[in-house]
Amino acid sequence: MNKRFLRMSVVRWAAPLLTLIAAITSGALFGVQLVVLTLAAAALLLIIFLLWSSVQALAGESELTFEEAFSFGARSAEEEQKRAVLRALKDLEYERSVGKISEEDYHEYAARYRAEAKRLIQNLNEHLAEQRQQVERELERRLAKASGTPAPVSAEPESTLGSARGPEETPEIEPKEPEKSQPSGLACRQCQVQNELDARFCKACGKSLLEAEESAS
Amino acid sequence: MWQSLPELGTGIVYAILLAAAYTFAVALAAGRGRPRLLQAARYGAYSTSGLVLFAVLLLSYAFVSHDFRIRYVAHYSDRRMSTAYLLTALWGGQDGSLLWWSLLLSGYVAACVAWLKGRYRELQPYVIATLMVIVAFFAVIMLFAANPFETSIAGARPDGEGLNPLLQNYWMIIHPPSLYMGFVGCSVPFAFCVAALVTRRLDNEWVIAVRKWMLFAFLFLSIGNVLGMRWAYEELGWGGYWAWDPVENAACLPWFTAAAYVHSTMIQERRPMLRVWNVFLICLTFFLTIFGTFLTRAGIITSVHSFAQSSIGTYFVYFMGLILGTSLGLMVWRLPELKSKGQIEAVASREAMFVANNWALLGGMTFILVSTMYPKISELWGESATVGPPHFNRWMGPIGLVIFALMGMAPLFGWRKTSGQSIKKAFRAPLIAAGVTVALHLALGKYLGYPFLVARDAFYPGVVGVILQKVGSTLPGITIALCGFNVAVIVQEFVRGVNARRAAADKRREPESGLLSLFRLVEKNRRRYGGYIVHLGIVSMFVGFTGTAWNIDRETAMVPGDHYRIGEYDLTYEGSRRCPGNPKCSPEEQADIEKMMIFADLKVTRAGKEMGYVHPAKFIYQSSPDGPTTEVAMLTTLHEDLYTVVGQIDPQSKRATFQLHVNPLVSWIWMGLLILMSGCIVSLFPELSLAEAGAWSYLRASAGVAAGTGFAVWMAMTASTAYSHTRPPKAPPSAHLASLPPTPQLPVSGLGTAGVVGLGLGSVVAFGRRRKDDAKSPRD
Numbered sequence: 001m002n003k004r005f006l007r008m009s010v011v012r013w014a015a016p017l018l019t020l021i022a023a024i025t026s027g028a029l030f031g032v033q034l035v036v037l038t039l040a041a042a043a044l045l046l047i048i049f050l051l052w053s054s055v056q057a058l059a060g061e062s063e064l065t066f067e068e069a070f071s072f073g074a075r076s077a078e079e080e081q082k083r084a085v086l087r088a089l090k091d092l093e094y095e096r097s098v099g100k101i102s103e104e105d106y107h108e109y110a111a112r113y114r115a116e117a118k119r120l121i122q123n124l125n126e127h128l129a130e131q132r133q134q135v136e137r138e139l140e141r142r143l144a145k146a147s148g149t150p151a152p153v154s155a156e157p158e159s160t161l162g163s164a165r166g167p168e169e170t171p172e173i174e175p176k177e178p179e180k181s182q183p184s185g186l187a188c189r190q191c192q193v194q195n196e197l198d199a200r201f202c203k204a205c206g207k208s209l210l211e212a213e214e215s216a217s
Numbered sequence: 218m219w220q221s222l223p224e225l226g227t228g229i230v231y232a233i234l235l236a237a238a239y240t241f242a243v244a245l246a247a248g249r250g251r252p253r254l255l256q257a258a259r260y261g262a263y264s265t266s267g268l269v270l271f272a273v274l275l276l277s278y279a280f281v282s283h284d285f286r287i288r289y290v291a292h293y294s295d296r297r298m299s300t301a302y303l304l305t306a307l308w309g310g311q312d313g314s315l316l317w318w319s320l321l322l323s324g325y326v327a328a329c330v331a332w333l334k335g336r337y338r339e340l341q342p343y344v345i346a347t348l349m350v351i352v353a354f355f356a357v358i359m360l361f362a363a364n365p366f367e368t369s370i371a372g373a374r375p376d377g378e379g380l381n382p383l384l385q386n387y388w389m390i391i392h393p394p395s396l397y398m399g400f401v402g403c404s405v406p407f408a409f410c411v412a413a414l415v416t417r418r419l420d421n422e423w424v425i426a427v428r429k430w431m432l433f434a435f436l437f438l439s440i441g442n443v444l445g446m447r448w449a450y451e452e453l454g455w456g457g458y459w460a461w462d463p464v465e466n467a468a469c470l471p472w473f474t475a476a477a478y479v480h481s482t483m484i485q486e487r488r489p490m491l492r493v494w495n496v497f498l499i500c501l502t503f504f505l506t507i508f509g510t511f512l513t514r515a516g517i518i519t520s521v522h523s524f525a526q527s528s529i530g531t532y533f534v535y536f537m538g539l540i541l542g543t544s545l546g547l548m549v550w551r552l553p554e555l556k557s558k559g560q561i562e563a564v565a566s567r568e569a570m571f572v573a574n575n576w577a578l579l580g581g582m583t584f585i586l587v588s589t590m591y592p593k594i595s596e597l598w599g600e601s602a603t604v605g606p607p608h609f610n611r612w613m614g615p616i617g618l619v620i621f622a623l624m625g626m627a628p629l630f631g632w633r634k635t636s637g638q639s640i641k642k643a644f645r646a647p648l649i650a651a652g653v654t655v656a657l658h659l660a661l662g663k664y665l666g667y668p669f670l671v672a673r674d675a676f677y678p679g680v681v682g683v684i685l686q687k688v689g690s691t692l693p694g695i696t697i698a699l700c701g702f703n704v705a706v707i708v709q710e711f712v713r714g715v716n717a718r719r720a721a722a723d724k725r726r727e728p729e730s731g732l733l734s735l736f737r738l739v740e741k742n743r744r745r746y747g748g749y750i751v752h753l754g755i756v757s758m759f760v761g762f763t764g765t766a767w768n769i770d771r772e773t774a775m776v777p778g779d780h781y782r783i784g785e786y787d788l789t790y791e792g793s794r795r796c797p798g799n800p801k802c803s804p805e806e807q808a809d810i811e812k813m814m815i816f817a818d819l820k821v822t823r824a825g826k827e828m829g830y831v832h833p834a835k836f837i838y839q840s841s842p843d844g845p846t847t848e849v850a851m852l853t854t855l856h857e858d859l860y861t862v863v864g865q866i867d868p869q870s871k872r873a874t875f876q877l878h879v880n881p882l883v884s885w886i887w888m889g890l891l892i893l894m895s896g897c898i899v900s901l902f903p904e905l906s907l908a909e910a911g912a913w914s915y916l917r918a919s920a921g922v923a924a925g926t927g928f929a930v931w932m933a934m935t936a937s938t939a940y941s942h943t944r945p946p947k948a949p950p951s952a953h954l955a956s957l958p959p960t961p962q963l964p965v966s967g968l969g970t971a972g973v974v975g976l977g978l979g980s981v982v983a984f985g986r987r988r989k990d991d992a993k994s995p996r997d
Contacts (some may be wrong), residue, residue, distance in 0.1 A: 031283050032300050033281050039274050040271060040278060043267055045272055046272060047268055050264035053260045054243075054260030055257070056257075056261075057256040057257035058254060058257040058259060060253065083425075088486070088487050094717075098630075098710075100630075119971075193725070204725070
């Protein structure tokens, strides 16, 4: 896999470079006509290669590339929506900071957007949970292999899963109803930034707010 | 059929059609539940693009090897032309420009397919399929109506006819490709729109996917239009830059709808509104690009741009019918899903302002469209009306100002609803600025030569005429006041942003300096502040447009030694000379074998200060001895242009007629374009951070942006050497050589092509970010 990837990248960079060198050399030696011809020849080769690849893919003979496999799993629509909602939230913050939106409206819309963002993040997480488990299993197996010890975990992978998933990596967000228009919030212990009441991590420094809550209570 | 180059070329065009059809079929199959075929479709799209590139290279080869068997080559080139112009001839005529158009389209196809790599999997098959239909359409036209590889019936000629001298101009090399880039760029958003409609994925997904593509197309539409103005200004020699020629109008129509879309999309991204409207705008923009091409190519309305009459109009009509049918059909089919789920809550909101601005832009577009088509429409009832520039100027002035005013006001409103208090606060400074501008203009305008009120003639009889006349005479003053208002709005937005940032930073106890704050503010909200910079560019252009109100136009005849006064300039006619031949000609002029040049030497002084020389001329090209071309000579300052054209020169008495113009503030238009370009680049800069994307992606993105910025800077720098290729440097008769530095002989055309290619490649590189750049942290 690695070798193939390396070979592909070499071809990808070397072929245009060689074409360019050939074109320039022939141009310097024999004039502009040959530059055009060299480029045309290179284009023709490229077309043949591409058509061949296309027919191969059509016949189902080509291997599944990593990118392709990856894109089967990704739910791009939700990912994009999540980004849009987060951007809207950012814009809202901005508008509040320059005083273009009233405090009341700000809280209403911020709550709405945050609820939407949470829903999307949760969907994404749920969707990827299975794959994540698989990846973690594979990772454990490889790590064990690399360290030379026999892999005890591979026998019963399920038991190790819980410990492998820290709260940092997969924040499990319960679909709470967003609190409406409460100006007071949760202050971060580390940087004193005011966060929303349902926040789990500080929006400025990323420190977990749950610990703070727990130790406070 | 492959035995000669023309036949091979025709064969390749067939191959383009076949490859496009194949890709279309495979893409559809991939969309109908066989996702693994998508890879085959992607390769198919690449190879279709490759085939178009191959065809263009073949035609270039035919040009550089003077293959006069091919009719197109024989018609648009000759053996004397330099390589740069030989390559320009690729898009100089009808057939070749369609091939060139296909090349740009396939460039977009390749870039879009590469960019799509792993994303929008559901939309991808239909995006590719739609793009392939467009490629196939151009292949069909080339095959059946305008084959660039067609051979002459009479066989190969010893020499070709040469390129029209009007086209042998630096701006001509560069303005059609930029405009095509913009026109063709509208295909990608259209393809996404169709894909979204077909797949029912009508959420924000496709809107977000389309955003940068549309902005990119908008950028190039602006560049193409303004460069076209510049070409008209410097080459056509009638003293202005925009004549409301049908083809100019056709070129600016999609600009209006693209500008409208760029704004209305922001509403849909935030709220589930205006979905039908956005779909409509995208389809309309694409339709207008094809319609514009149709107007130019089919020659149904006479214009300076018209290509030779040919049968391709029919094909365009069918294609336009297909576009209209498809988009309207899809829209009606998906209407239930497109229904708005939100509504505008208050008139004092940004949404309402955007919608108003959309209507104004669309209104302006419709006005231009109907007026342009009116001569043709009126034929229906047997009348043959002509619509001239005065009509456009009278009406577009007020319409433009409404758009301009709304552009200034929109940023002052917040989303959804804005309280009276904050409106008052937001409007205070800009209104004061506008008031101060009016006061200054009233007080100082007369002395500077820019009076507030400019008398106009009544154009129409009756009440409408009187109203238009009154409104028209106040327009310059109002425009300048609105410019003040707009600039104040933009400055205020920046200041408020910086202040808010600094306040937040102080709160965190990490104080930021003003400059750093400004930089970070723009960096974090590139789209917003890029947009404001674009607005600033538009303001600068409006300043330039207003300048026409204070134009001075004169005509005179002089014999050597005569003086003439126009505006603040004193012109002394020192005589004419014929190059090559006259000892006063520069070595370059002496060496020119393509043409005979007759220069009139005018010495310019302004308020007693010597400003140098201008040399308006007549060129007589050997390839077209009957049609001498008029060569404009200008003296350009930020304040105004002195624009001189020579009419007739009597060879014996050297008596010459001149058209002289003083055109105030024209440079502001070109400056506005540069500002607009930098604003667009700020908005388009790929969003990624070093830590997340890895150094490599960052490098690629920066390379893309550097190429884009380099292009902009290069354009700015070469503006002064615009003449260097077609004209010898404006060297005054030997004694004055020292007073004016000779213009450097840049290989501008080569640079031009390199610049456009560089920008194209750069943007491909910049857009082609890897997936991981997208998996960004929520905090971004």
